[in-house]
Amino acid sequence: MTTHSQSIAPPAPSETVKLRYGSLEISSDQGGTVYVDGQRHQELEPFAVLALSNLQAGRHTVRVEKPTYRTEQQEVTVRPDQVAKAEFRLTPLVPTANSEATGGQPAARAKQPLWNAAPTTEREIEIAARKYEFDPNVITVKNGERVKLVVTALDHDHGFKLAAFKINEVLKKGEPTTVEFTADQVGTFPFECSHFCGVGHGKMKGKLVVTER
Ligand SMILES: [Cu+2]
Numbered sequence: 352m353t354t355h356s357q358s359i360a361p362p363a364p365s366e367t368v369k370l371r372y373g374s375l376e377i378s379s380d381q382g383g384t385v386y387v388d389g390q391r392h393q394e395l396e397p398f399a400v401l402a403l404s405n406l407q408a409g410r411h412t413v414r415v416e417k418p419t420y421r422t423e424q425q426e427v428t429v430r431p432d433q434v435a436k437a438e439f440r441l442t443p444l445v446p447t448a449n450s451e452a453t454g455g456q457p458a459a460r461a462k463q464p465l466w467n468a469a470p471t472t473e474r475e476i477e478i479a480a481r482k483y484e485f486d487p488n489v490i491t492v493k494n495g496e497r498v499k500l501v502v503t504a505l506d507h508d509h510g511f512k513l514a515a516f517k518i519n520e521v522l523k524k525g526e527p528t529t530v531e532f533t534a535d536q537v538g539t540f541p542f543e544c545s546h547f548c549g550v551g552h553g554k555m556k557g558k559l560v561v562t563e564r
Contacts, residue, residue: 373429379439383417473497480509483551510546
């Protein structure tokens with residue numbers, strides 16, 4: 352057993368600091384834009400998890416906004432060296448009769464409410480590829496779902512390799528590339544850029560998380 356001597360030296364600053372920080376994992380069933388204490392973080396895909404480490408312990412206000420959904424807000428207490436979770440379920444806003452009657456919008460538009468589409472087993476996710484990241488870089492889907500990724504290289508030719516599903520595509524700059532597969536294995540599977548794009552190429556990675564139904 353180790354015995355620590357009583358030292359008069361103050362604890363190393365890194366130790367002191369570490370104790371006051373924790374982590375926070377944020378997810379939303381519909382995705383959306385995440386704000387923590389009013390600061391914009393990032394856009395989440397449905398069920399993807401935004402993990403914030405080194406968040407100061409204490410109370411934080413987490414908000415998720417998504418067009419056509421009601422904005423939701425939670426107060427979350429982050430404890431030192433622990434992982435707090437904020438899970439959101441967003442409720443679709445229902446278009447009011449009033450909004451259809453005003454504004455001179457064509458009636459045809461009301462027939463196709465974007466946010467009321469019937470549930471489908473196909474999951475379509477848009478991904479941007481740029482030096483040197485995929486955005487989003489964590490994609491979460493459910494086991495058995497048909498997944499359609501639309502990947503667009505914004506700044507340069509890139510590649511998209513998801514070896515576990517035998518996918519490897521060149522992404523021509525500016526041209527959306529569609530990748531389809533069935534998420535038939537549960538687990539976490541890395542994907543990466545497979546077309547050399549510069550010094551940060553080797554770091555251009557992400558992961559696909561396939562959860563149990
Ligand atoms: Cu690359």
